[in-house]
Amino acid sequence: MAIITNVKNRLDKILYYPGDNSEAQDVKFTFFIYSIGVVPPVIGMTILTKILEVPILELYGYLLLGYYSLSLGLFLIIKRYVVVFYYVNSISVMLLTFYIVIRQGGILYSGGILYSSLAIVVFGFLFRNKILALTTSLVYLTGVLVISLFQSRLVPAPEMLKGNVNLIFTTLNAIWISVYILWAIFDVIDRRAREEKQKNEKLKEVDELKSRLFTNITHEFRTPLSIILGVASPAENGSVLGLPYEGKGGRMELIRNNANKLLRLVNQMLNLSKIESGTMNASFVQMDIIPFLAYLVDSCRSLAERKGVKLHFLKGQDSLMMDVDPDKTEDIILNLIYNAIKFTPKGGDVYLTTMLSEPGKPTRSLVLYIRDTGIGISNENLNLIFERFFQVEDVNMPVQEGSGIGLTLVREYLRLLGGKIDVASKINEGTEFTVTLPVTNKAEKATGLYSSNSHTQDSQEDENYVAADPVQNLKPSEPHTILIVEDNAELAHYLRSVIAPHYHTELAINGQDGIEKALESIPDLIISDVMMPVKDGYELCETLKGDYKTNHIPIILLTARADSDSRIEGLKKGADDYISKPFQSKELLIRIRKLIELREKLRLKYSLEAIPVPNNHKTFVSLDDRFIGEVLKHLENNYTEENYGIDELCQSMNISRVQLHRKLIAVSGLSASHFINKFRVDKAAKLLGTTRMTVSEVAFEVGFHDANYFSRIFSKIYGVSPGDFRKQKQ
Numbered sequence: 001m002a003i004i005t006n007v008k009n010r011l012d013k014i015l016y017y018p019g020d021n022s023e024a025q026d027v028k029f030t031f032f033i034y035s036i037g038v039v040p041p042v043i044g045m046t047i048l049t050k051i052l053e054v055p056i057l058e059l060y061g062y063l064l065l066g067y068y069s070l071s072l073g074l075f076l077i078i079k080r081y082v083v084v085f086y087y088v089n090s091i092s093v094m095l096l097t098f099y100i101v102i103r104q105g106g107i108l109y110s111g112g113i114l115y116s117s118l119a120i121v122v123f124g125f126l127f128r129n130k131i132l133a134l135t136t137s138l139v140y141l142t143g144v145l146v147i148s149l150f151q152s153r154l155v156p157a158p159e160m161l162k163g164n165v166n167l168i169f170t171t172l173n174a175i176w177i178s179v180y181i182l183w184a185i186f187d188v189i190d191r192r193a194r195e196e197k198q199k200n201e202k203l204k205e206v207d208e209l210k211s212r213l214f215t216n217i218t219h220e221f222r223t224p225l226s227i228i229l230g231v232a233s234p235a236e237n238g239s240v241l242g243l244p245y246e247g248k249g250g251r252m253e254l255i256r257n258n259a260n261k262l263l264r265l266v267n268q269m270l271n272l273s274k275i276e277s278g279t280m281n282a283s284f285v286q287m288d289i290i291p292f293l294a295y296l297v298d299s300c301r302s303l304a305e306r307k308g309v310k311l312h313f314l315k316g317q318d319s320l321m322m323d324v325d326p327d328k329t330e331d332i333i334l335n336l337i338y339n340a341i342k343f344t345p346k347g348g349d350v351y352l353t354t355m356l357s358e359p360g361k362p363t364r365s366l367v368l369y370i371r372d373t374g375i376g377i378s379n380e381n382l383n384l385i386f387e388r389f390f391q392v393e394d395v396n397m398p399v400q401e402g403s404g405i406g407l408t409l410v411r412e413y414l415r416l417l418g419g420k421i422d423v424a425s426k427i428n429e430g431t432e433f434t435v436t437l438p439v440t441n442k443a444e445k446a447t448g449l450y451s452s453n454s455h456t457q458d459s460q461e462d463e464n465y466v467a468a469d470p471v472q473n474l475k476p477s478e479p480h481t482i483l484i485v486e487d488n489a490e491l492a493h494y495l496r497s498v499i500a501p502h503y504h505t506e507l508a509i510n511g512q513d514g515i516e517k518a519l520e521s522i523p524d525l526i527i528s529d530v531m532m533p534v535k536d537g538y539e540l541c542e543t544l545k546g547d548y549k550t551n552h553i554p555i556i557l558l559t560a561r562a563d564s565d566s567r568i569e570g571l572k573k574g575a576d577d578y579i580s581k582p583f584q585s586k587e588l589l590i591r592i593r594k595l596i597e598l599r600e601k602l603r604l605k606y607s608l609e610a611i612p613v614p615n616n617h618k619t620f621v622s623l624d625d626r627f628i629g630e631v632l633k634h635l636e637n638n639y640t641e642e643n644y645g646i647d648e649l650c651q652s653m654n655i656s657r658v659q660l661h662r663k664l665i666a667v668s669g670l671s672a673s674h675f676i677n678k679f680r681v682d683k684a685a686k687l688l689g690t691t692r693m694t695v696s697e698v699a700f701e702v703g704f705h706d707a708n709y710f711s712r713i714f715s716k717i718y719g720v721s722p723g724d725f726r727k728q729k730q
Contacts, residue, residue: 017079028082034123034184035072035089038116039065041176048172054159057111057169060100067092083132090120090136098143105156107147111169114144115177122181228258265405271331275412282416284323284443287497289366290315290354292326295494296333297352299581300341308346311337314353320366323443326585328413335406336370336433343431344374356439364439365419371432377425385423386411480596481506481521485514485528485540486558495527495558498585499592511535515543518550522662524599525592530559530570538573545574548627549659552666554595558583599666628667635679642705646672680704681717688726695722 008029015028046061067089075085094117101110121136147154160166274280297313304311333352340350353369377385386407414421418438425431481504486492496505506521508514512534518526526544530537537557544550554576567578577591634652638644649672650660661672668675680702687698699710699722714722 014076015079024082028079030187031082031086032072032075035068037180037183039068041180042068045169045172045176048169052159052165052168054111054165054169056100056103056157056159057113060096060113063096064093067096086132087135090123091139093117093120094136094139094143098147101147102150102154103157104160106151106154107144108151109156109160109166111160111166112171112173112177113169115173117143119177119180119184122184225258225262228255271409275409275416280416282325282328284325286321286441286443286445287324287326288319288321289324289329290318290320291491291494291497292324292329293333293352293354293368295491296330297337298488298491300334300337303338304341304350307341307344309341309344310349311341312349312351314351316353316355320354320356320439321441322366322437322439323441324437325417328417329437330584332410332413332435333368333370335410336435339406340370340372340374340431340433344372348373357436366437366439368435368437369432370435371430373430376427376429376431377423378427382423382425386421480504480524482592483508483514483518483521483523483526485509485511485526485532485537487529487532491529495588498588499527502589503592511537511540514540518544518553519547519659522550522659522666523553524666525595526553526555527558527588527592528555530557538569541570541573541575549655549663552599552663554599556588556591556595627663631664631675632679635676639676639680639683639703640701642700642703644703645676649676677713678717681710681714684710684714684722685718685725688722695726698722 011029011032012025015032016025020028042061042064046058046065049055049058049061071085071089075082097113097117101107101114104110107114117140121133121140271280294313294315297311301311337350337352344350349372351369351371353371355367355369357365357367411421414435414437420436422434422436423431424434482499483506484492484495484499485508486495487510492507492509496507499505503524506517506523508517510532511528514526514528515535517523518540526540528537528540535543537559541555541557544553544555551574555574556577556579557570557575558579559570559581570578576595579588579591630653631649634649638648638652646657646660650657653660655663657672664670664672664675670678684698684702687693687701688695691698693701695711696707699707702710704710704713711722714725718725720728
């Protein structure tokens with residue numbers, strides 16, 4: 001058995017082609033061994049044909065040996081396409097056999113060589129490929145049937161009529177080919193037995209894993225479910241529990257927090273299941289990872305502050321373009337930082353440090369050190385922390401919540417990304433995790449480019465930083481403009497790098513700057529932080545939603561303050577959406593797209609087909625209605641004057657051309673000039689249907705100084721000329 005195993009291992013190395021899995025290796029080994037197994041009997045039979053002077057069968061032996069030598073030699077060079085090789089070998093050998101059978105005088109005088117083709121058919125079933133097996137079977141049966149039909153017309157070879165030559169070769173061929181077939185059959189039986197054994201062992205392992213899983217998960221579910229059921233029970237009330245219903249530390253907050261713990265645990269289990277089933281893939285984009293890491297650290301600061309822990313980000317370099325899977329990298333970093341904060345006592349420190357290894361070589365790695373000054377991990381537990389569902393049980397350590405899945409996911413994610421993780425720790429001194437990621441630049445740059453400029457917090461430097469931002473050079477896939485209001489330069493740059501490939505972007509460094517830029521440029525959507533100097537996100541939202549020039553602009557508030565009170569406050573101020581940090585870039589882009597789509601649908605209210613008629617008795621319930629109503633009022637009073645145009649309308653409305661244009665585009669879908677022309681043409685249509693005025697007179701009446709130009713505009717809007725329109729109305 002050891003010899004066979006050794007031979008198989010050596011042959012596997014010879015036949016291995018980069019990218020082969022164990023199944024492909026097994027198929028190639030089977031094909032090669034069974035093909036080689038034909039050679040010794042064929043050599044023996046060929047020698048016998050020479051001794052007994054059977055020239056046609058001797059030729060058959062030489063042809064088979066030559067063909068197998070060529071085919072197997074070629075296969076050893078290519079080492080691929082094993083099924084194609086078997087197709088070619090099977091059909092070629094069967095056709096050669098049929099040819100020799102015909103030369104010898106048919107099946108009755110073939111010396112039993114037709115059995116060789118039957119062996120090929122049986123061998124085809126070893127591949128577990130129904131199409132392959134059916135194809136070879138069909139070719140074999142067709143050949144036997146055709147030769148049988150023409151048996152009476154074939155002339156036997158003279159040597160096959162001498163003595164017992166035909167009987168001898170028929171017997172010997174039947175024996176060796178039968179042994180060959182039995183070999184294949186027993187091999188199939190042995191394989192199935194081994195596979196069944198492996199399957200049973202796997203099932204046993206899965207059962208043990210399930211038992212551990214249910215033990216750990218039911219224990220982990222028990223605490224939050226007990227809290228949720230206890231706090232939500234109708235028998236309990238605020239006075240009994242001593243807790244308010246809403247607000248910080250209230251019953252609803254307890255329910256939400258514990259429900260989120262359950263959801264987080266379920267999501268981790270689903271991700272782990274995807275990794276084990278091989279259905280999770282890495283999604284790389286080429287980006288500057290340094291501002292991305294700074295953003296992740298910043299999103300953890302609120303948790304660190306609540307725990308009384310200081311969080312530090314130490315950059316070994318200001319910029320590093322590399323292939324990154326943002327979602328999985330975020331999970332890795334946040335998991336490690338959260339753990340560090342959790343196991344660090346009040347007054348401690350947590351550090352994230354970056355370092356580039358082998359900076360002068362083509363093969364480089366980014367090394368991340370996540371270090372804390374916490375309680376540490378004992379040596380006996382250090383090698384077990386990455387095992388799934390493992391949790392440290394030490395009387396010297398405080399009781400900690402957790403599922404034991406987080407670090408397992410971190411390790412599996414890093415394997416998927418081609419990286420690794422190491423850990424070192426000392427009791428009561430702290431723990432340091434070392435994450436190593438390969439630095440490559442193969443992924444597309446379109447969805448995530450980051451500046452290599454240094455990032456500062458000074459507001460003056462922020463402006464320079466934004467001005468030099470290379471993201472501005474990206475060509476967006478959508479014509480809409482997004483205004484980003486964020487005082488943190490690195491986070492602003494991260495947001496812009498996510499959005500810029502899809503939309504035009506503008507930046508503002510605080511709430512007041514955001515208000516001024518929004519009034520000036522009228523963007524299609526605004527993303528704003530809440531906590532900012534000068535004016536915060538709530539003030540920005542309240543100001544812009546109270547101005548008819550900007551009230552239509554959707555606003556997304558982005559903040560680390562994820563509590564319900566903050567969310568409700570933002571919605572009260574008019575925010576259209578509220579996203580908590582950290583967030584998924586895909587989620588942000590989807591929410592942006594959906595808000596813009598909703599705004600596009602609202603344009604139908606004032607679309608080309610239905611500009612509303614001003615009504616002095618109508619009470620406008622929205623600022624958009626007020627804006628359109630004011631525009632229509634001024635046009636109603638002045639449309640007959642041919643010199644009354646965009647500039648005059650802007651003066652009447654006390655707004656700039658840009659503001660008028662962007663607002664009308666946003667609300668009605670029409671530019672200022674098209675809106676005015678549409679209003680005048682609608683007036684002209686009424687005159688054409690109710691008066692006997694000529695087309696030229698109608699044109700001058702509604703403010704067009706050129707009748708031909710009026711006719712072109714009228715035809716473009718109504719699809720017919722003014723004259724034909726009048727005929728239709730009559």
